[in-house]
Amino acid sequence: MTLGPGLRALQVGLRLLVLAIIGFILLPSVVVSIAAFSDRAILTFPPTGFSWRWFEKALTYEDFQQGVRNGAIVMLLASSIALVIGTGAAMAIDRYRFRGRALLQAMLLSPLVVPHFTVGLGFLILAAQIGMARTYTLVVACHVVLVLPFVLRSVTVSLRNLDGRLEQAAASLGASPRRVLFTVTLPLLAPGLAGGWLFAAILSFNEFTASLFVTAQRTQTLPVAMYNYVREYADPSMAALSAIYIAVTALLLVLANRFLGLGRILGVEHGR
Amino acid sequence: MAAEPRPALQVDGVTRRFGAVTALADAWLKVPPGEFLTLLGPSGCGKSTLLNLIAGFLEPDQGEIFIDGALVTEVPVWQRGIGMVFQNYALFPHMTVAKNVAYGLAARRVPREEAARRVAEALALVKLTGMEERKPRQLSGGQQQRVALARALVIRPKLLLLDEPFSALDRNLRGAMQVELREIQRSLGIATVFVTHDQGEALSMSDRVAVMSEGRIRQVGTPEAIYRRPADRFVAEFVGDVNRLPARLVAVEGETALVECGACRLSVPAAPLAAAAAGTAVDLFLRPEQIRTAPPGTPGLTEAVVAARAFHGDHADLHCDAPGMAQRLLLRVPGHAAEGPGARLALLPDPSADAVAFPISG
Numbered sequence: 001m002t003l004g005p006g007l008r009a010l011q012v013g014l015r016l017l018v019l020a021i022i023g024f025i026l027l028p029s030v031v032v033s034i035a036a037f038s039d040r041a042i043l044t045f046p047p048t049g050f051s052w053r054w055f056e057k058a059l060t061y062e063d064f065q066q067g068v069r070n071g072a073i074v075m076l077l078a079s080s081i082a083l084v085i086g087t088g089a090a091m092a093i094d095r096y097r098f099r100g101r102a103l104l105q106a107m108l109l110s111p112l113v114v115p116h117f118t119v120g121l122g123f124l125i126l127a128a129q130i131g132m133a134r135t136y137t138l139v140v141a142c143h144v145v146l147v148l149p150f151v152l153r154s155v156t157v158s159l160r161n162l163d164g165r166l167e168q169a170a171a172s173l174g175a176s177p178r179r180v181l182f183t184v185t186l187p188l189l190a191p192g193l194a195g196g197w198l199f200a201a202i203l204s205f206n207e208f209t210a211s212l213f214v215t216a217q218r219t220q221t222l223p224v225a226m227y228n229y230v231r232e233y234a235d236p237s238m239a240a241l242s243a244i245y246i247a248v249t250a251l252l253l254v255l256a257n258r259f260l261g262l263g264r265i266l267g268v269e270h271g272r
Numbered sequence: 273m274a275a276e277p278r279p280a281l282q283v284d285g286v287t288r289r290f291g292a293v294t295a296l297a298d299a300w301l302k303v304p305p306g307e308f309l310t311l312l313g314p315s316g317c318g319k320s321t322l323l324n325l326i327a328g329f330l331e332p333d334q335g336e337i338f339i340d341g342a343l344v345t346e347v348p349v350w351q352r353g354i355g356m357v358f359q360n361y362a363l364f365p366h367m368t369v370a371k372n373v374a375y376g377l378a379a380r381r382v383p384r385e386e387a388a389r390r391v392a393e394a395l396a397l398v399k400l401t402g403m404e405e406r407k408p409r410q411l412s413g414g415q416q417q418r419v420a421l422a423r424a425l426v427i428r429p430k431l432l433l434l435d436e437p438f439s440a441l442d443r444n445l446r447g448a449m450q451v452e453l454r455e456i457q458r459s460l461g462i463a464t465v466f467v468t469h470d471q472g473e474a475l476s477m478s479d480r481v482a483v484m485s486e487g488r489i490r491q492v493g494t495p496e497a498i499y500r501r502p503a504d505r506f507v508a509e510f511v512g513d514v515n516r517l518p519a520r521l522v523a524v525e526g527e528t529a530l531v532e533c534g535a536c537r538l539s540v541p542a543a544p545l546a547a548a549a550a551g552t553a554v555d556l557f558l559r560p561e562q563i564r565t566a567p568p569g570t571p572g573l574t575e576a577v578v579a580a581r582a583f584h585g586d587h588a589d590l591h592c593d594a595p596g597m598a599q600r601l602l603l604r605v606p607g608h609a610a611e612g613p614g615a616r617l618a619l620l621p622d623p624s625a626d627a628v629a630f631p632i633s634g
Contacts, residue, residue: 168329169362171349173376173427180350183375187366 029246036239043236054240064241067225071205073136074221078143079151079200083193085144086151094159109149119145120210127214134216142214146207147200154199158192202252206245278341280305280463281326281431286335288321295321297487299335303431306461308454312474313484314510319467320435322484326465327433328352340430350379355424355462356433360440361416363408369395369419370404376427394426397456414445421453425460432457432464438473450477471511475499483507499559500626501541508557508628515563515601517573519556519629521548531556531629535571538621540629547631554629560589560604562625565611570618576601578615583607592617 031045036054038047058064086108092098093105111119123142124134132138166188170180186193208223215224222241230238281303288296296318303309311319324330326337328349336345344352355376363372373394377387395401398418408416417437424432437453438446454477457464468474474481475495482492483506491503502508509516519533529542533556540556548554558573568575576592579600590603590611601619611617621627 163360163362165358165360165362166364168327168349169356169358169423170364170375170379171329172327172352172354172356172433173423174350174353174379175375176350176379179379184364 029242032239033243033246036236036243038236038239041235043234043239047236054236055244057235057237058241058244061229061237063220063225063229064222067220067222070136070139070215070219071221071223074139074143074219075201075204077136077140078204079147079197081140082144082147082151082200083197086148086196087155087189087193089148090152090155090159094156105152108152111146112149116146116207116209117213120213123210124213134214134219136219138214139211139219139221142210143204143207146210147203150199150203151196154192154196155189158189161192162188198252198255202249206249277305279303279338280307280340281465282338283322283326284336284338286322286325286332286337288325288330288332294487296325296332299489301482301489301492303463303465305463306458308457308464308466308477308479310466310468310474310478310481311484312468312471312481312511314469316486317484318487319469319484321487323433323435323465323467326431327354327356353427353430354433355427355429355431357417357420357424357435357437359436361408361420361437363416363419363423365408367407368404369400369406369408369411372408372419373423373426375423380427390426391422394422397425398422413441414449417441417449421456425456425462429462432462434464434466436468437466438468438470446473453477475511481511483511485510502557502628504544505555505557505630505633508630513560513602513604515558515560516599517556517558517597517601519554521545521550521552521554521629523550529629531627534573536573536621538625538627540627544628544630553632555632556627556629558621558625558627560602562622562627563601563603564620564622565590565603565605565609566618566620568616568618570620572618572620574619576617576619578611578613578617581612592619594619 035043035045035047037050037052038044038054039049039051040047089104089108093101120142123138123145126132127134127138162185166184167180170184171177175183205221206223207221208227211221211224212227215221220228226238226241279302281301283299283301286296286299287294299318299322301309301322311322313319321330325332326339328344328347332345336343338344339352339354364375367375370391373391374387377390382390391404392401395404398421400415400418400422403411403415403419408419411419417440420437434453438449441449450473466474466477475498478495480492481495481498483490483498485506491498491507493501498507498511502511508514517533519531519538522530522532522537524530524542524545527542528539529545530537530539531554532538538556545554563573566572574594574597576594578590579593580591582589582591584607586607587604588607588609590605592601592603594601603619605611
């Protein structure tokens with residue numbers, strides 16, 4: 001295809017613009033990751049030397065280790081509970097027409113637009129009112145509310161792609177509704193469920209704003225531990241931790257995409 | 273009167289509405305054991321609604337449904353003991369062929385060894401032995417259909433329901449599958465309700481056909497009866513090709529009536545004309561193969577000019593213009609007949625023609 005000089009210039013310009021946008025998006029991650037390899041005890045960019053010491057510090061620091069453990073516990077519980085609730089709610093909303101259906105859907109999705117600050121503060125006040133200490137239960141409950149919309153979205157999309165005739169076929173073959181659920185519906189939703197769970201888990205592990213309100217010293221998750229650290233120190237161990245964070249999250253997202261991609265393929269196939 | 277065998281399916285006055293729309297109005301049907309009954313009609317005629325009511329995916333607003341003598345109107349789908357083949361087969365994509373076929377047996381808690389034996393038998397019946405470990409997506413359309421059939425038959429259903437099972441197959445395969453399905457159905461002696469909008473399929477496969485339109489069953493009868501003695505104008509026009517000619521009712525004599533069209537007088541069944549008075553205009557229906565040609569000037573139904581000729585090997589279709597008729601007439605003549613475009617013809621009814629006539633509607 002031949003292009004006039006004007007069009008070609010436009011094309012080059014567009015490419016540069018896209019590259020600039022991508023660069024802009026990646027810039028903070030890149031800066032932080034590079035700063036993590038600094039050999040000096042103060043955050044500088046560009047770093048003056050190369051060293052792994054801040055990674056070592058980040059991985060061995062007691063509060064961070066505790067934060068990872070707490071975060072993992074909260075993440076596993078919160079995303080699993082959210083998956084169960086979200087799947088049930090998504091099915092009810094997708095398949096049944098009942099009073100308050102739209103309201104239920106709006107309420108379950110509302111944490112998407114309500115600031116996490118508000119959710120965290122709300123849970124804190126509520127916990128204080130009923131005399132509840134800032135335990136894991138509180139943190140998990142708060143995270144369930146926050147990640148539920150994402151599970152709901154993911155399961156709803158999978159349900160829409162599910163061919164209802166497969167369930168009808170199973171019923172015609174003598175399967176009870178319960179059997180249909182466990183042998184047809186859930187197995188076919190599995191990619192969507194896995195994707196939704198993983199997304200919820202990543203969000204839970206990274207959540208900071210609400211967690212700041214509902215965690216205590218004993219239950220603080222990694223982002224909260226990092227915040228507390230950065231209030232007192234300014235060494236590159238924060239940058240090192242961030243770099244690890246970015247790497248792990250990216251890896252998980254790649255996995256999630258694999259799962260969701262698999263779901264798309266399955267959806268296309270049984271649609272034929 | 274001899275006692276009738278217990279019908280495999282009985283539909284008693286079933287009505288189903290969707291909001292203000294009556295999808296099915298007062299349907300009555302009886303399917304004796306082993307019969308292959310087809311529900312035929314255009315889309316939206318209520319045939320799928322009726323099938324879904326029989327299967328239990330819908331509940332009727334009025335009326336009762338019996339399967340093998342048992343009242344099932346309020347029995348859920350999974351307890352009705354039916355086998356169903358869906359339009360796009362609805363094979364479970366996450367299971368192998370063998371698991372798909374075994375699904376209904378597992379749901380019935382059939383012991384593993386017996387289930388394995390019956391799955392093997394069912395796959396042999398549909399000629400898919402050796403495909404046990406394939407996934408549905410690895411099969412062709414025809415093979416998927418065989419799996420769907422095996423899956424529906426392996427549970428030994430009291431009634432087999434087929435929802436347009438051939439519509440996704442290409443034409444060549446379709447003919448072969450129709451013959452094969454009918455052979456299997458006959459060998460098992462299983463009562464079958466088959467839904468289609470394809471009148472050719474309905475005529476060639478069925479023991480009896482129920483023609484439906486606008487939520488009503490218009491006529492139930494053998495394919496031959498439906499074709500030769502359509503009960504109303506809709507059935508006449510929907511099943512097979514037909515020509516409509518202007519005619520006049522001469523007289524009604526018992527079971528038959530005499531109508532006049534051009535210079536010809538034909539006897540037709542009197543029942544559809546019961547309300548018409550002698551001398552009124554009626555529509556005469558004649559099949560393309562029931563009209564013969566003669567040299568122009570011969571007294572007959574009408575004169576016509578051939579507008580187009582389509583050759584089909586053993587026969588040829590002549591599309592003819594006749595004076596005073598809005599619709600073209602279709603004639604089916606032997607393939608070697610010489611009439612081509614532009615030829616003038618006189619048209620005569622075949623002496624053995626099953627003509628029917630209906631009052632002019634509207």
